[in-house]
Amino acid sequence: MNRDPYAVALSNALTEIQTAYPDINHSFIFTQDNTIISQDPKIDQRTMNRIMESFEELKEKTKPIGDIQNFQFSTKTGDFTLFAVKDMYIVFETSENSDKNQIYAIRKVILPTILKVVDTIAASEVVAENHLQTEKPPKELTVDLLSGFFAGDAVQIDLETLLEIIKTDDQNEDDDILENIDHVRIETFRGDSTLCKVKEISDPNFKGKNLVRIPEKICRTLEIQKGDLVKVKPLL
Amino acid sequence: MPENESTTDFEDLQEKLLSLKDQEGLIGYILRSSKSASIDLKDPSKIIDYAILSSAVFGESQKIASVLDLDEIDSIVIESDEIKLLSMTINGFNLSVFMEKVVDHNEIFNSLT
Structure with missing residues:
Protein backbone atom coordinates (compact mmCIF):
# COMPACT_ATOMS: atom_id res chain seq x y z
CA MET A 1 0.00 0.00 0.00
CA ASN A 2 1.30 3.48 -0.83
CA ARG A 3 1.14 4.82 2.68
CA ASP A 4 1.57 8.50 1.92
CA PRO A 5 -2.00 9.50 0.99
CA TYR A 6 -3.39 7.47 3.89
CA ALA A 7 -0.89 8.90 6.34
CA VAL A 8 -1.61 12.46 5.23
CA ALA A 9 -5.37 11.91 5.33
CA LEU A 10 -5.30 10.28 8.77
CA SER A 11 -2.90 12.82 10.15
CA ASN A 12 -5.08 15.72 9.02
CA ALA A 13 -8.18 13.94 10.23
CA LEU A 14 -6.67 13.40 13.67
CA THR A 15 -5.79 17.07 13.99
CA GLU A 16 -9.37 18.06 13.22
CA ILE A 17 -10.82 15.32 15.40
CA GLN A 18 -8.79 16.47 18.39
CA THR A 19 -10.01 20.00 17.84
CA ALA A 20 -13.62 18.81 17.66
CA TYR A 21 -13.32 16.35 20.55
CA PRO A 22 -11.39 18.00 23.41
CA ASP A 23 -11.82 14.81 25.46
CA ILE A 24 -8.99 13.34 23.40
CA ASN A 25 -5.91 14.36 25.36
CA HIS A 26 -3.29 12.67 23.25
CA SER A 27 -3.18 10.84 19.96
CA PHE A 28 -0.66 9.46 17.55
CA ILE A 29 -0.40 7.07 14.64
CA PHE A 30 2.32 4.51 14.06
CA THR A 31 2.92 1.74 11.58
CA GLN A 32 3.54 -1.95 12.10
CA ASP A 33 7.27 -1.31 11.95
CA ASN A 34 6.91 1.34 14.68
CA THR A 35 7.37 4.37 12.47
CA ILE A 36 5.43 7.30 13.86
CA ILE A 37 3.35 8.93 11.14
CA SER A 38 1.53 11.54 13.10
CA GLN A 39 1.57 12.85 16.64
CA ASP A 40 0.11 15.69 18.60
CA PRO A 41 2.73 18.06 20.08
CA LYS A 42 1.60 17.38 23.65
CA ILE A 43 3.00 13.85 23.64
CA ASP A 44 6.77 13.35 23.63
CA GLN A 45 8.81 10.85 21.68
CA ARG A 46 9.90 8.93 24.78
CA THR A 47 6.30 8.33 25.87
CA MET A 48 5.33 7.12 22.42
CA ASN A 49 8.36 4.81 22.25
CA ARG A 50 7.47 3.23 25.57
CA ILE A 51 3.87 2.71 24.50
CA MET A 52 5.00 1.12 21.25
CA GLU A 53 7.45 -1.15 23.11
CA SER A 54 4.70 -2.38 25.43
CA PHE A 55 2.41 -2.94 22.51
CA GLU A 56 5.12 -4.87 20.69
CA GLU A 57 5.43 -7.16 23.74
CA LEU A 58 1.71 -7.60 23.80
CA LYS A 59 1.57 -8.42 20.09
CA GLU A 60 4.03 -11.27 20.67
CA LYS A 61 1.96 -12.73 23.48
CA THR A 62 -1.40 -12.34 21.70
CA LYS A 63 -0.36 -14.46 18.71
CA PRO A 64 -2.46 -17.41 19.99
CA ILE A 65 -5.63 -15.34 19.53
CA GLY A 66 -4.57 -13.59 16.30
CA ASP A 67 -3.57 -10.06 15.29
CA ILE A 68 -4.71 -7.32 17.64
CA GLN A 69 -7.45 -5.15 16.14
CA ASN A 70 -8.33 -3.27 19.28
CA PHE A 71 -6.69 -2.79 22.69
CA GLN A 72 -8.20 -0.56 25.32
CA PHE A 73 -8.25 -0.10 29.03
CA SER A 74 -10.08 2.25 31.35
CA THR A 75 -8.98 3.82 34.61
CA LYS A 76 -10.51 6.36 37.00
CA THR A 77 -8.46 9.16 35.44
CA GLY A 78 -8.71 8.32 31.75
CA ASP A 79 -8.95 5.72 29.02
CA PHE A 80 -6.44 4.32 26.58
CA THR A 81 -7.49 3.06 23.14
CA LEU A 82 -5.28 1.57 20.44
CA PHE A 83 -6.85 0.21 17.28
CA ALA A 84 -5.70 -1.07 13.92
CA VAL A 85 -6.52 0.71 10.67
CA LYS A 86 -5.09 -0.84 7.50
CA ASP A 87 -1.42 -1.47 8.40
CA MET A 88 -1.32 1.32 11.00
CA TYR A 89 -2.25 1.73 14.63
CA ILE A 90 -4.01 4.73 16.09
CA VAL A 91 -3.68 5.63 19.76
CA PHE A 92 -6.05 7.80 21.77
CA GLU A 93 -5.71 8.75 25.39
CA THR A 94 -8.98 10.29 26.55
CA SER A 95 -10.19 11.93 29.72
CA GLU A 96 -12.18 10.02 32.32
CA ASN A 97 -15.53 11.58 31.30
CA SER A 98 -15.10 11.14 27.58
CA ASP A 99 -18.11 10.09 25.55
CA LYS A 100 -17.36 6.48 24.65
CA ASN A 101 -19.94 6.56 21.89
CA GLN A 102 -18.05 9.38 20.22
CA ILE A 103 -14.77 7.49 20.39
CA TYR A 104 -16.53 4.43 18.99
CA ALA A 105 -17.96 6.53 16.13
CA ILE A 106 -14.50 7.90 15.33
CA ARG A 107 -13.04 4.40 15.28
CA LYS A 108 -15.80 2.63 13.42
CA VAL A 109 -17.26 5.30 11.14
CA ILE A 110 -15.23 8.47 10.69
CA LEU A 111 -11.75 7.08 10.17
CA PRO A 112 -12.83 4.12 8.00
CA THR A 113 -14.88 6.54 5.86
CA ILE A 114 -11.86 8.79 5.39
CA LEU A 115 -9.78 5.82 4.37
CA LYS A 116 -12.44 4.64 1.94
CA VAL A 117 -12.46 8.06 0.27
CA VAL A 118 -8.66 8.06 0.04
CA ASP A 119 -8.84 4.53 -1.43
CA THR A 120 -11.28 5.68 -4.12
CA ILE A 121 -9.25 8.75 -5.01
CA ALA A 122 -6.01 6.78 -5.12
CA ALA A 123 -7.57 4.09 -7.32
CA SER A 124 -9.05 6.57 -9.79
CA GLU A 125 -5.70 8.36 -10.01
CA VAL A 126 -4.02 5.09 -10.93
CA VAL A 127 -6.65 4.36 -13.60
CA ALA A 128 -6.35 7.87 -15.02
CA GLU A 129 -2.58 7.64 -15.10
CA ASN A 130 -2.66 4.27 -16.84
CA HIS A 131 -5.22 5.52 -19.29
CA LEU A 132 -3.11 8.57 -20.04
CA GLN A 133 -0.05 6.45 -20.64
CA THR A 134 -1.72 3.94 -22.98
CA GLU A 135 -4.24 6.00 -24.92
CA LYS A 136 -2.98 7.20 -28.28
CA PRO A 137 -4.14 10.55 -29.64
CA PRO A 138 -6.82 10.23 -32.36
CA LYS A 139 -5.73 10.52 -35.97
CA GLU A 140 -6.93 13.53 -37.94
CA LEU A 141 -8.12 12.61 -41.41
CA THR A 142 -9.76 14.52 -44.23
CA VAL A 143 -13.36 13.68 -45.10
CA ASP A 144 -14.22 12.31 -48.51
CA LEU A 145 -17.81 11.62 -49.38
CA LEU A 146 -19.08 8.15 -50.17
CA SER A 147 -22.29 8.45 -52.12
CA GLY A 148 -24.40 6.29 -54.34
CA PHE A 149 -26.25 3.04 -54.02
CA PHE A 150 -23.19 1.08 -52.95
CA ALA A 151 -22.01 3.58 -50.29
CA GLY A 152 -23.17 1.29 -47.47
CA ASP A 153 -22.85 2.32 -43.83
CA ALA A 154 -19.16 1.63 -43.22
CA VAL A 155 -16.43 4.25 -43.43
CA GLN A 156 -13.32 3.47 -45.43
CA ILE A 157 -9.75 4.08 -44.37
CA ASP A 158 -6.65 2.76 -46.08
CA LEU A 159 -4.61 0.02 -44.42
CA GLU A 160 -1.47 2.06 -43.79
CA THR A 161 -3.47 4.79 -42.07
CA LEU A 162 -5.25 2.25 -39.87
CA LEU A 163 -1.90 0.74 -38.91
CA GLU A 164 -0.63 4.16 -37.99
CA ILE A 165 -3.64 4.73 -35.72
CA ILE A 166 -3.24 1.49 -33.78
CA LYS A 167 0.55 1.18 -33.82
CA THR A 168 2.12 -0.34 -30.70
CA ASP A 169 5.73 -1.48 -30.19
CA ASP A 170 4.85 -5.05 -30.96
CA GLN A 171 4.33 -6.00 -34.62
CA ASN A 172 2.44 -9.15 -33.63
CA GLU A 173 0.14 -7.15 -31.42
CA ASP A 174 -0.42 -4.72 -34.33
CA ASP A 175 -1.43 -7.59 -36.61
CA ASP A 176 -3.81 -8.96 -34.00
CA ILE A 177 -5.39 -5.60 -33.42
CA LEU A 178 -5.75 -4.95 -37.15
CA GLU A 179 -7.58 -8.23 -37.56
CA ASN A 180 -10.01 -7.32 -34.81
CA ILE A 181 -10.80 -3.70 -35.66
CA ASP A 182 -14.24 -3.45 -37.14
CA HIS A 183 -15.40 -0.11 -35.73
CA VAL A 184 -13.93 3.36 -35.39
CA ARG A 185 -15.23 6.49 -33.70
CA ILE A 186 -15.49 9.52 -35.97
CA GLU A 187 -15.45 12.76 -34.00
CA THR A 188 -15.85 16.29 -35.29
CA PHE A 189 -14.06 19.27 -33.77
CA ARG A 190 -17.42 20.46 -32.49
CA GLY A 191 -17.49 17.37 -30.27
CA ASP A 192 -20.13 15.37 -32.14
CA SER A 193 -19.16 11.77 -32.72
CA THR A 194 -20.49 8.49 -33.98
CA LEU A 195 -19.36 4.89 -34.04
CA CYS A 196 -19.02 3.40 -37.50
CA LYS A 197 -18.08 0.13 -39.06
CA VAL A 198 -14.76 0.43 -40.90
CA LYS A 199 -13.41 -1.19 -44.04
CA GLU A 200 -10.26 -0.84 -46.02
CA ILE A 201 -10.43 1.69 -48.87
CA SER A 202 -11.29 -0.27 -51.96
CA ASP A 203 -10.49 2.35 -54.61
CA PRO A 204 -6.68 2.64 -55.07
CA ASN A 205 -7.08 6.27 -56.17
CA PHE A 206 -7.97 7.20 -52.61
CA LYS A 207 -5.18 5.34 -50.85
CA GLY A 208 -2.27 7.12 -49.16
CA LYS A 209 -4.03 10.51 -49.04
CA ASN A 210 -4.88 10.62 -45.34
CA LEU A 211 -8.57 10.32 -46.17
CA VAL A 212 -11.55 8.82 -44.43
CA ARG A 213 -14.34 8.06 -46.85
CA ILE A 214 -17.63 8.53 -45.07
CA PRO A 215 -21.11 7.61 -46.37
CA GLU A 216 -23.24 10.65 -47.11
CA LYS A 217 -25.89 9.88 -44.52
CA ILE A 218 -23.25 9.78 -41.75
CA CYS A 219 -21.85 13.09 -42.98
CA ARG A 220 -25.33 14.58 -42.76
CA THR A 221 -25.69 13.26 -39.18
CA LEU A 222 -22.37 14.75 -38.15
CA GLU A 223 -22.96 17.90 -40.21
CA ILE A 224 -19.63 17.57 -42.00
CA GLN A 225 -18.70 17.83 -45.64
CA LYS A 226 -15.95 16.84 -48.02
CA GLY A 227 -12.62 18.39 -47.07
CA ASP A 228 -13.42 18.80 -43.38
CA LEU A 229 -11.01 17.39 -40.80
CA VAL A 230 -12.27 14.78 -38.36
CA LYS A 231 -10.65 12.76 -35.57
CA VAL A 232 -10.64 8.98 -35.94
CA LYS A 233 -10.15 6.56 -33.04
CA PRO A 234 -10.26 2.79 -33.30
CA LEU A 235 -12.60 0.84 -31.05
CA LEU A 236 -10.37 -1.87 -29.54
CA MET B 1 -7.44 -8.49 54.68
CA PRO B 2 -8.11 -11.69 56.70
CA GLU B 3 -7.19 -14.86 54.83
CA ASN B 4 -10.64 -16.46 55.14
CA GLU B 5 -12.34 -13.38 53.72
CA SER B 6 -9.97 -13.38 50.82
CA THR B 7 -10.65 -17.10 50.25
CA THR B 8 -14.39 -16.41 50.36
CA ASP B 9 -14.01 -13.64 47.78
CA PHE B 10 -12.06 -16.01 45.56
CA GLU B 11 -14.72 -18.70 45.90
CA ASP B 12 -17.53 -16.22 45.28
CA LEU B 13 -15.84 -15.14 42.11
CA GLN B 14 -15.36 -18.73 41.02
CA LEU B 26 -17.54 -17.97 26.28
CA ILE B 27 -14.25 -19.78 25.74
CA GLY B 28 -13.02 -19.83 29.32
CA TYR B 29 -11.28 -17.90 32.05
CA ILE B 30 -8.09 -17.64 34.11
CA ASP B 49 -0.49 -19.67 25.81
CA TYR B 50 -3.53 -18.04 27.38
CA ALA B 51 -1.91 -17.88 30.81
CA ILE B 52 1.12 -16.09 29.35
CA LEU B 53 -1.20 -13.76 27.44
CA SER B 54 -3.26 -12.98 30.52
CA SER B 55 -0.15 -12.10 32.51
CA ALA B 56 1.25 -9.93 29.71
CA VAL B 57 -2.01 -8.03 29.31
CA PHE B 58 -1.96 -6.92 32.94
CA GLY B 59 1.76 -6.15 32.89
CA GLU B 60 1.97 -4.15 29.67
CA SER B 61 -1.28 -2.27 30.31
CA GLN B 62 0.05 -1.14 33.67
CA LYS B 63 3.28 0.06 32.07
CA ILE B 64 1.33 2.17 29.57
CA ALA B 65 -0.92 3.53 32.29
CA SER B 66 2.16 4.58 34.29
CA VAL B 67 3.76 6.28 31.30
CA LEU B 85 -10.23 -10.95 26.07
CA LEU B 86 -11.65 -9.07 29.04
CA SER B 87 -9.24 -8.62 31.95
CA MET B 88 -9.88 -6.99 35.28
CA THR B 89 -8.80 -7.00 38.90
CA ILE B 90 -11.52 -7.85 41.41
CA ASN B 91 -10.75 -7.79 45.12
CA GLY B 92 -7.06 -8.20 44.36
CA PHE B 93 -7.56 -11.15 41.98
CA ASN B 94 -6.55 -10.93 38.33
CA LEU B 95 -9.24 -12.32 36.08
CA SER B 96 -9.10 -12.83 32.30
CA VAL B 97 -12.20 -14.00 30.48
CA PHE B 98 -11.83 -15.26 26.91
CA MET B 99 -14.82 -15.05 24.59
CA GLU B 100 -15.83 -14.92 20.96
CA LYS B 101 -15.81 -11.43 19.56
CA VAL B 102 -19.60 -11.19 19.30
CA VAL B 103 -20.10 -11.57 23.04
CA ASP B 104 -21.00 -8.37 24.88
CA HIS B 105 -18.06 -7.99 27.26
CA ASN B 106 -19.83 -5.16 29.13
CA GLU B 107 -22.50 -7.63 30.26
CA ILE B 108 -19.82 -10.03 31.45
CA PHE B 109 -18.07 -7.19 33.29
CA ASN B 110 -21.28 -6.07 34.98
CA SER B 111 -22.21 -9.57 36.08
CA LEU B 112 -18.81 -10.09 37.71
CA THR B 113 -18.33 -6.73 39.45
Whole structure:
Protein backbone atom coordinates (compact mmCIF):
# COMPACT_ATOMS: atom_id res chain seq x y z
CA MET A 1 0.00 0.00 0.00
CA ASN A 2 1.30 3.48 -0.83
CA ARG A 3 1.14 4.82 2.68
CA ASP A 4 1.57 8.50 1.92
CA PRO A 5 -2.00 9.50 0.99
CA TYR A 6 -3.39 7.47 3.89
CA ALA A 7 -0.89 8.90 6.34
CA VAL A 8 -1.61 12.46 5.23
CA ALA A 9 -5.37 11.91 5.33
CA LEU A 10 -5.30 10.28 8.77
CA SER A 11 -2.90 12.82 10.15
CA ASN A 12 -5.08 15.72 9.02
CA ALA A 13 -8.18 13.94 10.23
CA LEU A 14 -6.67 13.40 13.67
CA THR A 15 -5.79 17.07 13.99
CA GLU A 16 -9.37 18.06 13.22
CA ILE A 17 -10.82 15.32 15.40
CA GLN A 18 -8.79 16.47 18.39
CA THR A 19 -10.01 20.00 17.84
CA ALA A 20 -13.62 18.81 17.66
CA TYR A 21 -13.32 16.35 20.55
CA PRO A 22 -11.39 18.00 23.41
CA ASP A 23 -11.82 14.81 25.46
CA ILE A 24 -8.99 13.34 23.40
CA ASN A 25 -5.91 14.36 25.36
CA HIS A 26 -3.29 12.67 23.25
CA SER A 27 -3.18 10.84 19.96
CA PHE A 28 -0.66 9.46 17.55
CA ILE A 29 -0.40 7.07 14.64
CA PHE A 30 2.32 4.51 14.06
CA THR A 31 2.92 1.74 11.58
CA GLN A 32 3.54 -1.95 12.10
CA ASP A 33 7.27 -1.31 11.95
CA ASN A 34 6.91 1.34 14.68
CA THR A 35 7.37 4.37 12.47
CA ILE A 36 5.43 7.30 13.86
CA ILE A 37 3.35 8.93 11.14
CA SER A 38 1.53 11.54 13.10
CA GLN A 39 1.57 12.85 16.64
CA ASP A 40 0.11 15.69 18.60
CA PRO A 41 2.73 18.06 20.08
CA LYS A 42 1.60 17.38 23.65
CA ILE A 43 3.00 13.85 23.64
CA ASP A 44 6.77 13.35 23.63
CA GLN A 45 8.81 10.85 21.68
CA ARG A 46 9.90 8.93 24.78
CA THR A 47 6.30 8.33 25.87
CA MET A 48 5.33 7.12 22.42
CA ASN A 49 8.36 4.81 22.25
CA ARG A 50 7.47 3.23 25.57
CA ILE A 51 3.87 2.71 24.50
CA MET A 52 5.00 1.12 21.25
CA GLU A 53 7.45 -1.15 23.11
CA SER A 54 4.70 -2.38 25.43
CA PHE A 55 2.41 -2.94 22.51
CA GLU A 56 5.12 -4.87 20.69
CA GLU A 57 5.43 -7.16 23.74
CA LEU A 58 1.71 -7.60 23.80
CA LYS A 59 1.57 -8.42 20.09
CA GLU A 60 4.03 -11.27 20.67
CA LYS A 61 1.96 -12.73 23.48
CA THR A 62 -1.40 -12.34 21.70
CA LYS A 63 -0.36 -14.46 18.71
CA PRO A 64 -2.46 -17.41 19.99
CA ILE A 65 -5.63 -15.34 19.53
CA GLY A 66 -4.57 -13.59 16.30
CA ASP A 67 -3.57 -10.06 15.29
CA ILE A 68 -4.71 -7.32 17.64
CA GLN A 69 -7.45 -5.15 16.14
CA ASN A 70 -8.33 -3.27 19.28
CA PHE A 71 -6.69 -2.79 22.69
CA GLN A 72 -8.20 -0.56 25.32
CA PHE A 73 -8.25 -0.10 29.03
CA SER A 74 -10.08 2.25 31.35
CA THR A 75 -8.98 3.82 34.61
CA LYS A 76 -10.51 6.36 37.00
CA THR A 77 -8.46 9.16 35.44
CA GLY A 78 -8.71 8.32 31.75
CA ASP A 79 -8.95 5.72 29.02
CA PHE A 80 -6.44 4.32 26.58
CA THR A 81 -7.49 3.06 23.14
CA LEU A 82 -5.28 1.57 20.44
CA PHE A 83 -6.85 0.21 17.28
CA ALA A 84 -5.70 -1.07 13.92
CA VAL A 85 -6.52 0.71 10.67
CA LYS A 86 -5.09 -0.84 7.50
CA ASP A 87 -1.42 -1.47 8.40
CA MET A 88 -1.32 1.32 11.00
CA TYR A 89 -2.25 1.73 14.63
CA ILE A 90 -4.01 4.73 16.09
CA VAL A 91 -3.68 5.63 19.76
CA PHE A 92 -6.05 7.80 21.77
CA GLU A 93 -5.71 8.75 25.39
CA THR A 94 -8.98 10.29 26.55
CA SER A 95 -10.19 11.93 29.72
CA GLU A 96 -12.18 10.02 32.32
CA ASN A 97 -15.53 11.58 31.30
CA SER A 98 -15.10 11.14 27.58
CA ASP A 99 -18.11 10.09 25.55
CA LYS A 100 -17.36 6.48 24.65
CA ASN A 101 -19.94 6.56 21.89
CA GLN A 102 -18.05 9.38 20.22
CA ILE A 103 -14.77 7.49 20.39
CA TYR A 104 -16.53 4.43 18.99
CA ALA A 105 -17.96 6.53 16.13
CA ILE A 106 -14.50 7.90 15.33
CA ARG A 107 -13.04 4.40 15.28
CA LYS A 108 -15.80 2.63 13.42
CA VAL A 109 -17.26 5.30 11.14
CA ILE A 110 -15.23 8.47 10.69
CA LEU A 111 -11.75 7.08 10.17
CA PRO A 112 -12.83 4.12 8.00
CA THR A 113 -14.88 6.54 5.86
CA ILE A 114 -11.86 8.79 5.39
CA LEU A 115 -9.78 5.82 4.37
CA LYS A 116 -12.44 4.64 1.94
CA VAL A 117 -12.46 8.06 0.27
CA VAL A 118 -8.66 8.06 0.04
CA ASP A 119 -8.84 4.53 -1.43
CA THR A 120 -11.28 5.68 -4.12
CA ILE A 121 -9.25 8.75 -5.01
CA ALA A 122 -6.01 6.78 -5.12
CA ALA A 123 -7.57 4.09 -7.32
CA SER A 124 -9.05 6.57 -9.79
CA GLU A 125 -5.70 8.36 -10.01
CA VAL A 126 -4.02 5.09 -10.93
CA VAL A 127 -6.65 4.36 -13.60
CA ALA A 128 -6.35 7.87 -15.02
CA GLU A 129 -2.58 7.64 -15.10
CA ASN A 130 -2.66 4.27 -16.84
CA HIS A 131 -5.22 5.52 -19.29
CA LEU A 132 -3.11 8.57 -20.04
CA GLN A 133 -0.05 6.45 -20.64
CA THR A 134 -1.72 3.94 -22.98
CA GLU A 135 -4.24 6.00 -24.92
CA LYS A 136 -2.98 7.20 -28.28
CA PRO A 137 -4.14 10.55 -29.64
CA PRO A 138 -6.82 10.23 -32.36
CA LYS A 139 -5.73 10.52 -35.97
CA GLU A 140 -6.93 13.53 -37.94
CA LEU A 141 -8.12 12.61 -41.41
CA THR A 142 -9.76 14.52 -44.23
CA VAL A 143 -13.36 13.68 -45.10
CA ASP A 144 -14.22 12.31 -48.51
CA LEU A 145 -17.81 11.62 -49.38
CA LEU A 146 -19.08 8.15 -50.17
CA SER A 147 -22.29 8.45 -52.12
CA GLY A 148 -24.40 6.29 -54.34
CA PHE A 149 -26.25 3.04 -54.02
CA PHE A 150 -23.19 1.08 -52.95
CA ALA A 151 -22.01 3.58 -50.29
CA GLY A 152 -23.17 1.29 -47.47
CA ASP A 153 -22.85 2.32 -43.83
CA ALA A 154 -19.16 1.63 -43.22
CA VAL A 155 -16.43 4.25 -43.43
CA GLN A 156 -13.32 3.47 -45.43
CA ILE A 157 -9.75 4.08 -44.37
CA ASP A 158 -6.65 2.76 -46.08
CA LEU A 159 -4.61 0.02 -44.42
CA GLU A 160 -1.47 2.06 -43.79
CA THR A 161 -3.47 4.79 -42.07
CA LEU A 162 -5.25 2.25 -39.87
CA LEU A 163 -1.90 0.74 -38.91
CA GLU A 164 -0.63 4.16 -37.99
CA ILE A 165 -3.64 4.73 -35.72
CA ILE A 166 -3.24 1.49 -33.78
CA LYS A 167 0.55 1.18 -33.82
CA THR A 168 2.12 -0.34 -30.70
CA ASP A 169 5.73 -1.48 -30.19
CA ASP A 170 4.85 -5.05 -30.96
CA GLN A 171 4.33 -6.00 -34.62
CA ASN A 172 2.44 -9.15 -33.63
CA GLU A 173 0.14 -7.15 -31.42
CA ASP A 174 -0.42 -4.72 -34.33
CA ASP A 175 -1.43 -7.59 -36.61
CA ASP A 176 -3.81 -8.96 -34.00
CA ILE A 177 -5.39 -5.60 -33.42
CA LEU A 178 -5.75 -4.95 -37.15
CA GLU A 179 -7.58 -8.23 -37.56
CA ASN A 180 -10.01 -7.32 -34.81
CA ILE A 181 -10.80 -3.70 -35.66
CA ASP A 182 -14.24 -3.45 -37.14
CA HIS A 183 -15.40 -0.11 -35.73
CA VAL A 184 -13.93 3.36 -35.39
CA ARG A 185 -15.23 6.49 -33.70
CA ILE A 186 -15.49 9.52 -35.97
CA GLU A 187 -15.45 12.76 -34.00
CA THR A 188 -15.85 16.29 -35.29
CA PHE A 189 -14.06 19.27 -33.77
CA ARG A 190 -17.42 20.46 -32.49
CA GLY A 191 -17.49 17.37 -30.27
CA ASP A 192 -20.13 15.37 -32.14
CA SER A 193 -19.16 11.77 -32.72
CA THR A 194 -20.49 8.49 -33.98
CA LEU A 195 -19.36 4.89 -34.04
CA CYS A 196 -19.02 3.40 -37.50
CA LYS A 197 -18.08 0.13 -39.06
CA VAL A 198 -14.76 0.43 -40.90
CA LYS A 199 -13.41 -1.19 -44.04
CA GLU A 200 -10.26 -0.84 -46.02
CA ILE A 201 -10.43 1.69 -48.87
CA SER A 202 -11.29 -0.27 -51.96
CA ASP A 203 -10.49 2.35 -54.61
CA PRO A 204 -6.68 2.64 -55.07
CA ASN A 205 -7.08 6.27 -56.17
CA PHE A 206 -7.97 7.20 -52.61
CA LYS A 207 -5.18 5.34 -50.85
CA GLY A 208 -2.27 7.12 -49.16
CA LYS A 209 -4.03 10.51 -49.04
CA ASN A 210 -4.88 10.62 -45.34
CA LEU A 211 -8.57 10.32 -46.17
CA VAL A 212 -11.55 8.82 -44.43
CA ARG A 213 -14.34 8.06 -46.85
CA ILE A 214 -17.63 8.53 -45.07
CA PRO A 215 -21.11 7.61 -46.37
CA GLU A 216 -23.24 10.65 -47.11
CA LYS A 217 -25.89 9.88 -44.52
CA ILE A 218 -23.25 9.78 -41.75
CA CYS A 219 -21.85 13.09 -42.98
CA ARG A 220 -25.33 14.58 -42.76
CA THR A 221 -25.69 13.26 -39.18
CA LEU A 222 -22.37 14.75 -38.15
CA GLU A 223 -22.96 17.90 -40.21
CA ILE A 224 -19.63 17.57 -42.00
CA GLN A 225 -18.70 17.83 -45.64
CA LYS A 226 -15.95 16.84 -48.02
CA GLY A 227 -12.62 18.39 -47.07
CA ASP A 228 -13.42 18.80 -43.38
CA LEU A 229 -11.01 17.39 -40.80
CA VAL A 230 -12.27 14.78 -38.36
CA LYS A 231 -10.65 12.76 -35.57
CA VAL A 232 -10.64 8.98 -35.94
CA LYS A 233 -10.15 6.56 -33.04
CA PRO A 234 -10.26 2.79 -33.30
CA LEU A 235 -12.60 0.84 -31.05
CA LEU A 236 -10.37 -1.87 -29.54
CA MET B 1 -7.44 -8.49 54.68
CA PRO B 2 -8.11 -11.69 56.70
CA GLU B 3 -7.19 -14.86 54.83
CA ASN B 4 -10.64 -16.46 55.14
CA GLU B 5 -12.34 -13.38 53.72
CA SER B 6 -9.97 -13.38 50.82
CA THR B 7 -10.65 -17.10 50.25
CA THR B 8 -14.39 -16.41 50.36
CA ASP B 9 -14.01 -13.64 47.78
CA PHE B 10 -12.06 -16.01 45.56
CA GLU B 11 -14.72 -18.70 45.90
CA ASP B 12 -17.53 -16.22 45.28
CA LEU B 13 -15.84 -15.14 42.11
CA GLN B 14 -15.36 -18.73 41.02
CA GLU B 15 -19.05 -19.38 41.57
CA LYS B 16 -19.99 -16.42 39.40
CA LEU B 17 -17.63 -17.65 36.72
CA LEU B 18 -19.12 -21.13 36.88
CA SER B 19 -22.57 -19.69 36.32
CA LEU B 20 -21.31 -17.87 33.20
CA LYS B 21 -19.24 -20.74 31.92
CA ASP B 22 -21.91 -22.24 29.66
CA GLN B 23 -22.98 -18.92 28.17
CA GLU B 24 -22.78 -19.01 24.40
CA GLY B 25 -19.53 -17.63 23.08
CA LEU B 26 -17.54 -17.97 26.28
CA ILE B 27 -14.25 -19.78 25.74
CA GLY B 28 -13.02 -19.83 29.32
CA TYR B 29 -11.28 -17.90 32.05
CA ILE B 30 -8.09 -17.64 34.11
CA LEU B 31 -8.42 -16.43 37.69
CA ARG B 32 -5.27 -15.76 39.72
CA SER B 33 -4.60 -14.80 43.28
CA SER B 34 -1.14 -14.38 44.78
CA LYS B 35 -1.18 -18.00 45.90
CA SER B 36 -3.34 -19.92 43.47
CA ALA B 37 -5.01 -19.98 40.09
CA SER B 38 -8.22 -21.36 38.68
CA ILE B 39 -8.35 -22.10 34.98
CA ASP B 40 -11.25 -23.33 32.91
CA LEU B 41 -10.81 -23.33 29.14
CA LYS B 42 -12.80 -25.23 26.50
CA ASP B 43 -9.53 -26.10 24.78
CA PRO B 44 -7.04 -27.26 27.46
CA SER B 45 -4.18 -27.23 24.94
CA LYS B 46 -4.29 -23.43 25.05
CA ILE B 47 -3.78 -23.11 28.82
CA ILE B 48 -0.13 -22.14 28.70
CA ASP B 49 -0.49 -19.67 25.81
CA TYR B 50 -3.53 -18.04 27.38
CA ALA B 51 -1.91 -17.88 30.81
CA ILE B 52 1.12 -16.09 29.35
CA LEU B 53 -1.20 -13.76 27.44
CA SER B 54 -3.26 -12.98 30.52
CA SER B 55 -0.15 -12.10 32.51
CA ALA B 56 1.25 -9.93 29.71
CA VAL B 57 -2.01 -8.03 29.31
CA PHE B 58 -1.96 -6.92 32.94
CA GLY B 59 1.76 -6.15 32.89
CA GLU B 60 1.97 -4.15 29.67
CA SER B 61 -1.28 -2.27 30.31
CA GLN B 62 0.05 -1.14 33.67
CA LYS B 63 3.28 0.06 32.07
CA ILE B 64 1.33 2.17 29.57
CA ALA B 65 -0.92 3.53 32.29
CA SER B 66 2.16 4.58 34.29
CA VAL B 67 3.76 6.28 31.30
CA LEU B 68 0.56 8.25 30.70
CA ASP B 69 0.11 9.05 34.39
CA LEU B 70 -3.18 7.21 34.54
CA ASP B 71 -4.69 5.70 37.65
CA GLU B 72 -5.31 2.05 38.54
CA ILE B 73 -6.83 0.05 35.70
CA ASP B 74 -10.50 -0.95 35.96
CA SER B 75 -10.70 -3.21 32.94
CA ILE B 76 -8.81 -4.17 29.81
CA VAL B 77 -10.21 -5.38 26.50
CA ILE B 78 -8.19 -6.89 23.68
CA GLU B 79 -9.81 -7.95 20.42
CA SER B 80 -8.45 -9.93 17.52
CA ASP B 81 -10.47 -10.88 14.45
CA GLU B 82 -12.37 -13.61 16.28
CA ILE B 83 -11.54 -13.56 19.96
CA LYS B 84 -11.96 -11.03 22.71
CA LEU B 85 -10.23 -10.95 26.07
CA LEU B 86 -11.65 -9.07 29.04
CA SER B 87 -9.24 -8.62 31.95
CA MET B 88 -9.88 -6.99 35.28
CA THR B 89 -8.80 -7.00 38.90
CA ILE B 90 -11.52 -7.85 41.41
CA ASN B 91 -10.75 -7.79 45.12
CA GLY B 92 -7.06 -8.20 44.36
CA PHE B 93 -7.56 -11.15 41.98
CA ASN B 94 -6.55 -10.93 38.33
CA LEU B 95 -9.24 -12.32 36.08
CA SER B 96 -9.10 -12.83 32.30
CA VAL B 97 -12.20 -14.00 30.48
CA PHE B 98 -11.83 -15.26 26.91
CA MET B 99 -14.82 -15.05 24.59
CA GLU B 100 -15.83 -14.92 20.96
CA LYS B 101 -15.81 -11.43 19.56
CA VAL B 102 -19.60 -11.19 19.30
CA VAL B 103 -20.10 -11.57 23.04
CA ASP B 104 -21.00 -8.37 24.88
CA HIS B 105 -18.06 -7.99 27.26
CA ASN B 106 -19.83 -5.16 29.13
CA GLU B 107 -22.50 -7.63 30.26
CA ILE B 108 -19.82 -10.03 31.45
CA PHE B 109 -18.07 -7.19 33.29
CA ASN B 110 -21.28 -6.07 34.98
CA SER B 111 -22.21 -9.57 36.08
CA LEU B 112 -18.81 -10.09 37.71
CA THR B 113 -18.33 -6.73 39.45
